[in-house]
Amino acid sequence: MKYYRIIMIYLFFLLPSFLTEAASCLSEQAEETIKVIRGPYLQSGSQTGIIIRWRTDFPTSGRVIYGTSLKTLDREKTGQKDTTEHIIQLNGLKPDTKYFYAVGNDHQVFSGPDSIHYFITAPTPLNEKPIRIWAIGDFGTGDSISRSVKNAYLKYKSGRHTDVWLMLGDLAYTRGSDEQFQSAMFENMYDELLRNTVSWPSPGNHDIRSADSETQTGPYYDIFSLPVNGEAGGIPSGTEAYYSFDYGNVHFISMDTEDTSLEPVSPMIDWLERDLEANALNWTIVFFHHPPYSMGTHNSDMHWDSGGRMTRIRENILPVLDAHGVDLVLGGHSHVYERSYLIHNHYGRARTFKAKTMIRYRKKRYPTAYEKFDGESGTIYVVCGVSGNRPSAGAFEHPAMAFGSDQYKGSMAIEVEGNRLYGIFLDTRGEVRDWFRIDKNPRPLLTTPLWDE
Ligand SMILES: [Fe+2]
DSSP states (O other), rough: OOHHHHHHHIIIIIHHHHHHHHHHHHHHHHHHHEEEEEEEEEESSOOOOOOEEEEEEEEOOOOOOOSBTTOOOOEEEEEESSSSEEEEEEEETTTEEEEEEEEOSSEEEEEEEEEEEEEEEOOTTTOOOOOOEEEEOOOOTTTTHHHHHHHHHHHHHHOOOOOOEEEOOOOOOOOOOOHHHIIIIITTHHHHHHHHHEEEEOOOHHTTTOOTTTBSSHHHHHHHOOOOBBBBBOOOOSSSSSEEETTTEEEEOOSSSSSSSSSSSSHHHHHHHHHHOOSSSSSEEHHHSSSSSOOOOSSSTTTGGGGGHHIIIIIHHHHHHHTOOOOOHHHHHHSSEEEOSSSSOOSSSSGGGGGGGGGOOOTTTTTEEEETTTTOOBEEEEEOOSSSSOOOOOOOOOOOOOEEEESEEEEEEEEEEETEEEEEEEESSOOOOEEEEESSSSSOOOSSSSSSS
């Protein structure tokens, strides 16, 4: 009986305090072992602002420390408390400036600072230093193909910073779930690039299987923080489904060709017209998933293929792009590589293509070098759906296309310097398999071109 009383006293008075202590011990341990399991990654970069995002394995507070020298991270911004999804907007930055950063919580640093945790703010349009763009399409397999495409590009760029990273849809196979985004983008895939290069996506059909553009819900919309209010330039779109931004003298437009209306009178096309009307920059690059011209794994002439989207893009979007002199359109969806001549005003099927829709190159020595003058229409269309998928046999009979191949996996490296734009298709061996150039109001260059002719 005596022992029973002692045990009861112990349970009544001592056990609760033991349990509380054990719980606090465990939570301290969790705090000590908090890890970043996604990112950090950069979003919505502009001349004066940027968003830094990351995910932790346990809920905690968020904090970014940053500064223009790796040794002096003298600025700080705190975020939400008690969350695993950390989204911190930095403002008041200087254009074209390199900042180093680290992320953590109120009392610890989890990732950085070091030489790969940095961002460079966008330059003003007057700054004519070369702009490097990397574009990947249909890469979301999370497998060795995406990795080899990335490695070939990293080797090729050899230390040069990538200023703008475009994602042409189908970012996470097969249904755009959060887990699939994790393996296709974040886990042992693009880690280093994500830390120092702003990524700009457009949604593909596979991404939209788990997301909804009208309500802006699902993993695609949860993962990306995109400029809906014109924060990075351009006219506010009011939606993350489609948006625009400026980088130096290039205006970029991302469109949703999967889950937003492509009818001629519709909000996205109305916004596109207003955005292009207001654009005064030298170059315009538009990117979306479904290609208006392709005879690869998808056929843009077939009304049943992809719900007729490729036809509707041709008929309803391309006239707007032509009217505003858009220079380059990048897409994916077809798991091949295709690249058009500099063309305009072709909205029908392949067999209706007429020679007069081609703007002829003016230098015989370089048949893929084109010249274009202010106010002229003329667009090069690229299909690059092989940045994570094995290429499949294509017919490549579209007369708009100057080059097509189902032999290579690869990505697009594009460089804009002043009035010159270079594009190359780089395969997994680091070989350039196609290249093109557009000179606008031709004049001498200041530095060595991207592609050594
Ligand atoms: Fe697709």
